[in-house]
Amino acid sequence: MIPKNLYYTKEHEWVKVTDEGLVVGITHYAQEQLGDIVYVELPEVGSEFNAQDAASVVESVKTASDIYMPVKGVIKAVNRELEDRPELINEDCYTNYIFIIDAEDADLSGLLSADEYAEYLKELGE
Amino acid sequence: MRTVLYDLHKSLGGRMTDFHGWELPVQFEGIVNEHLHVRSNVGIFDVSHMGEIIVKGPQALEFLQYALTADVKDSYAGQKAVYAILCNEEGKIVDDLIVYGIGPSEFLLVVNASNTEKDFEKLCSVKEGFDVIVENKSSEYAQIAVQGPKSQQVLQPLCDFDLSQLKFFRFKTDVKVKNVPCLISRTGYTGEDGFEIYCRPSDAASLWTSLLENPLVKPIGLGARDTLRFEACLPLYGQELDETVTPFEANLSRFVHMEKGDFLGKKAFGEAKRMLIGLKMDGKAIPRTGYPVYYNRQEVGKVTSGGFCPSLNGVYAMCIVDKKEYSEEGFEVMIRNKPAGAKKVSMPFYTKKYKK
Numbered sequence: 061m062i063p064k065n066l067y068y069t070k071e072h073e074w075v076k077v078t079d080e081g082l083v084v085g086i087t088h089y090a091q092e093q094l095g096d097i098v099y100v101e102l103p104e105v106g107s108e109f110n111a112q113d114a115a116s117v118v119e120s121v122k123t124a125s126d127i128y129m130p131v132k133g134v135i136k137a138v139n140r141e142l143e144d145r146p147e148l149i150n151e152d153c154y155t156n157y158i159f160i161i162d163a164e165d166a167d168l169s170g171l172l173s174a175d176e177y178a179e180y181l182k183e184l185g186e
Numbered sequence: 187m188r189t190v191l192y193d194l195h196k197s198l199g200g201r202m203t204d205f206h207g208w209e210l211p212v213q214f215e216g217i218v219n220e221h222l223h224v225r226s227n228v229g230i231f232d233v234s235h236m237g238e239i240i241v242k243g244p245q246a247l248e249f250l251q252y253a254l255t256a257d258v259k260d261s262y263a264g265q266k267a268v269y270a271i272l273c274n275e276e277g278k279i280v281d282d283l284i285v286y287g288i289g290p291s292e293f294l295l296v297v298n299a300s301n302t303e304k305d306f307e308k309l310c311s312v313k314e315g316f317d318v319i320v321e322n323k324s325s326e327y328a329q330i331a332v333q334g335p336k337s338q339q340v341l342q343p344l345c346d347f348d349l350s351q352l353k354f355f356r357f358k359t360d361v362k363v364k365n366v367p368c369l370i371s372r373t374g375y376t377g378e379d380g381f382e383i384y385c386r387p388s389d390a391a392s393l394w395t396s397l398l399e400n401p402l403v404k405p406i407g408l409g410a411r412d413t414l415r416f417e418a419c420l421p422l423y424g425q426e427l428d429e430t431v432t433p434f435e436a437n438l439s440r441f442v443h444m445e446k447g448d449f450l451g452k453k454a455f456g457e458a459k460r461m462l463i464g465l466k467m468d469g470k471a472i473p474r475t476g477y478p479v480y481y482n483r484q485e486v487g488k489v490t491s492g493g494f495c496p497s498l499n500g501v502y503a504m505c506i507v508d509k510k511e512y513s514e515e516g517f518e519v520m521i522r523n524k525p526a527g528a529k530k531v532s533m534p535f536y537t538k539k540y541k542k
Contacts, residue, residue, distance in 0.1 A: 099472060117522065119472045
């Protein structure tokens with residue numbers, strides 16, 4: 061449930077380093093806690109955020125949850141498929157990303173490794 | 187607090203949440219699937235947290251006619267469940283509840299869990315001069331709601347009474363369901379046909395288990411209970427109803443029987459200043475409780491309940507707004523400081539499927 065090749069945040073987002081940029085989504089734990097996802101408010105392409113800024117919102121039947129920028133950067137692309145089918149995140153949260161950040165020389169030192177995230181979930185009692 | 191079914195919920199994979207001090211399942215397999223299951227088959231809900239207040243004595247009927255908005259005089263003789271409102275002296279809503287006349291001078295009042303103490307105290311505070319006893323008997327009742335179009339089909343084989351005789355909002359005492367003595371009423375909080383079963387807490391687990399033996403039946407959590415009642419525009423205390431609104435403002439005037447004589451709050455209703463309306467959102471962002479509602483760029487009220495309606499595949503909101511004429515167009519809900527367009531639509535959003 062926690063792919064080894066990704067980075068993670070304590071806000072339960074995953075970050076994948078690719079040639080396109082940093083791809084960001086939410087983890088299995090996050091989608092399970094949220095339950096049925098019915099809306100994703102995507103950020104505007106080209107908008108710039110600092111690390112920890114709320115860039116996007118994922119809404120489930122029960123609640124709304126902010127998606128935070130894992131690092132400072134510019135939104136390079138968003139997953140438009142989620143506009144019509146937000147439930148894709150429930151179906152496969154590690155394929156259905158939310159946005160891609162253009163972040164050259166991004167500082168990834170604040171992110172968690174897969175092992176560290178697994179440890180963190182254990183602390184949360186999961 | 188826990189209901190007697192807590193361990194069964196855990197064993198069925200229920201994800202527990204705190205609901206006004208009660209540990210109850212918010213969901214089992216997922217809110218949307220559970221919601222759709224109730225609309226097509228049968229869902230069972232543990233609603234044992236609900237409060238039960240007994241009112242009895244020679245003047246029990248006179249007392250309730252004074253304390254509640256609705257006329258309850260036929261409840262015993264007609265075996266009619268009566269939806270009623272308990273108002274305060276200012277005509278504002280203390281609680282909404284169901285009254286069952288279970289004896290010639292004995293009534294069972296089923297009230298919202300979070301309001302049980304408040305209702306009990308309110309009833310006690312106004313009973314002076316009536317020969318009546320008011321008792322909080324919540325711990326002596328468990329309640330299971332059986333809801334969905336196939337409810338009768340599921341419940342009948344377990345039951346020693348012909349359920350086809352029971353029409354919407356009628357009830358029967360001393361029915362045996364799998365040899366468990368129960369009160370059964372054809373009521374619910376989903377907009378579907380269905381029953382609510384009251385029994386002793388010690389009998390609830392066997393009843394729950396018997397119902398689940400039928401493959402048409404699934405356990406349903408509080409999450410889907412909320413989406414089901416919302417889609418059918420059934421009010422929820424704390425959202426559509428509270429001590430700032432009158433029954434007239436909350437779209438409940440048909441449960442206020444002004445002709446029956448004096449009752450608590452009657453003289454204080456005044457002219458309704460606000461009204462409850464329904465909106466259908468143009469987009470998918472969710473208008474949550476408390477978000478401001480605009481009409482032609484003027485703030486006119488706020489969202490009381492809003493959300494995705496699984497059976498309608500759209501996003502809707504119930505809103506309390508200033509009382510005036512509105513056209514369909516021109517509404518916006520401010521969602522995270524951005525206006526989201528909406529149209530006024532009639533309520534209920536989902537057409538109720540009661541067995542009249």
